[in-house]
Amino acid sequence: MSRHRIALIPGDGIGREVLPAGVEVLVAAGERFGISFEWDERPWGCDHYLQTGRMMPPNALAEIRHHDAIYLGAVGFPGVPDHISLWGLLIEIRRGFDQYVCLRPIRLMPHVASPLRDRGAGDIDIMLVRENTEGEYSDRGRRLKEGTAEETVIQESIFTRRGVDRIMRYAFELASRRPRRKLTWATKSNGITLTMPFWDERAALIAREYPGIAADHYHIDILAAHFVQRPQQFDVVVASNLFGDILSDLGAGCAGTIGIAPSANINPEREYPSMFEPVHGSAPDITGRNIANPIGQIWSGAMMLEHLGHAEAAAAVVAAIETVLRTGPRTRDLGGTASTREVGEAIAQTVRTIDPVSASSRP
Ligand code: GGG
Numbered sequence: 630m631s632r633h634r635i636a637l638i639p640g641d642g643i644g645r646e647v648l649p650a651g652v653e654v655l656v657a658a659g660e661r662f663g664i665s666f667e668w669d670e671r672p673w674g675c676d677h678y679l680q681t682g683r684m685m686p687p688n689a690l691a692e693i694r695h696h697d698a699i700y701l702g703a704v705g706f707p708g709v710p711d712h713i714s715l716w717g718l719l720i721e722i723r724r725g726f727d728q729y730v731c732l733r734p735i736r737l738m739p740h741v742a743s744p745l746r747d748r749g750a751g752d753i754d755i756m757l758v759r760e761n762t763e764g765e766y767s768d769r770g771r772r773l774k775e776g777t778a779e780e781t782v783i784q785e786s787i788f789t790r791r792g793v794d795r796i797m798r799y800a801f802e803l804a805s806r807r808p809r810r811k812l813t814w815a816t817k818s819n820g821i822t823l824t825m826p827f828w829d830e831r832a833a834l835i836a837r838e839y840p841g842i843a844a845d846h847y848h849i850d851i852l853a854a855h856f857v858q859r860p861q862q863f864d865v866v867v868a869s870n871l872f873g874d875i876l877s878d879l880g881a882g883c884a885g886t887i888g889i890a891p892s893a894n895i896n897p898e899r900e901y902p903s904m905f906e907p908v909h910g911s912a913p914d915i916t917g918r919n920i921a922n923p924i925g926q927i928w929s930g931a932m933m934l935e936h937l938g939h940a941e942a943a944a945a946v947v948a949a950i951e952t953v954l955r956t957g958p959r960t961r962d963l964g965g966t967a968s969t970r971e972v973g974e975a976i977a978q979t980v981r982t983i984d985p986v987s988a989s990s991r992p
Contacts, residue, residue: 630663633937636693636902637670637700640718642911643921643969644674644702650923650973651700651930654946657977658934662942669696675706675714684709684717690725698933699904702926703911716768719906724762726901728894729792730799731759731873732932733908734992735860735880735890740954741963743885745857753860753884756807758800759873761894763792764824766870788824788869790831797835799897800867804842811864812836812844815852815872828869852876856883877908886962888922889950891929891992893936905933919968922960924950927976931992941985943992949979 637652639645652668659666671693673685684704686692693699699722705714722728737743737753770784797814804812814832818825829846836844847855849872855862856879868876881890890908907925915921931946953975959965960972967975 630665631937631939632665632667633697634667634669634695635698635700635933636696637668638673638718639670639702640674640704640911641676641706641714642703642913642916643909644704644911646916646919646921646969647907647923647926647973648700648702650969650976651926653973653977654927654949654980655700655930655934657980658930658939658942658946661945661981662939664934664937664939664942669693673718674704675709678709678714678717684714685721690722693902694726696902697937698902700930700933701904701906703907703909705911705913706916707913720766722904723894726896726904727762727898728896728901728903729760729762729795730893730895730897731761732893732895733757733759733873733877733880733890734928734932735877735884737884738889738954739951741885741889743883745860745883748860748883753880755860755863755880756803756865757873757877757880758796758803758865758867759877760792760796760867760869761873762870763787763789764870765872786824788827793828793831794835796867797832798838800865801835801839801842801844804865805839807864809864810842812839812842813852813863813866814844814846815849815866815868815876816846817849817872819848824869832867849876853879856880881908886922887925888960888962889924889928891925891932893929893932895936903933903936905929905936919970920961921969922962923969923973924954924976927973928992935992945980945983945985946976947992948983948985949976952979952983 639648735755739750765786773781816825881887894904931943935943958967958971
């Protein structure tokens, strides 16, 4: 029996509703595949901020430093400025634990309708690799002549050779393990004159180390159009922090709903715990109604299982998601009327009995 100590951070809004569904499915997978979990729940988030002035206690990272993984719901709620909640929790964990890879699968799942015409399951199968610790997400800069007509705000993007090289190499290695062996990188080097040509330069150099991978490059604007018009052309797509974030939401929309999109914030060297969270945020507009789709959270749990070395259990969870997408129940975003809890229970129940080998399932 494998045992894993997992830090649970429900966070804010619908994070508190979808995370329990994710845990329920992981427990079902654990019972079936001989994995036990020690859950260590932390009440960090916007309520904590309103009580203490901080999203997490000062020693938060030290407290969970030796856990096997972090399973997070969502962050952000009205009453706390979004940049405070994001930087005080999500970004602090990503950077503090050097989770420099953000993996975001974009897949059109069976029985999910894409808003794109004539697209069916399998037509969209992209692994988005987002640089997760530097780039446009930056707190460096200044505000000058505040309150005057000449008010000027400067925000500095920071790209390091180490940061760009390591995410590019990670993406090329990933592409080399996928059947299509294709990689696309996204920049905007016609409009952004320093950082983006630098990214292109490093990417082109690293591409030479991988002659077996078909690599190409697009500016982010036309790439967004191609995601909509011919998403089947893309396999691994690698982008900077901001561009990767935007592309992953665009991709999730093309694949039917952001409610099912998973993500993994990975420290590939395993020096620190990695963190698994749905792509969606805290959705204050539907919080407290038990109608949020828990599949993004559950699929992120499958990515966590795979990261922890339980590929069969991970495949079983994804196969169970595929089954429930076919049979129902479904939440509102997928045209159904089921609650968060009902969908979580159905997937957990399916995990107990499904044959993962018969499904083409993979996190
Ligand atoms: N599921 C975590 C969450 O709340 N994400 C919302 C968000 O705004 N994330 C920004 C980011 O991933 O950089």
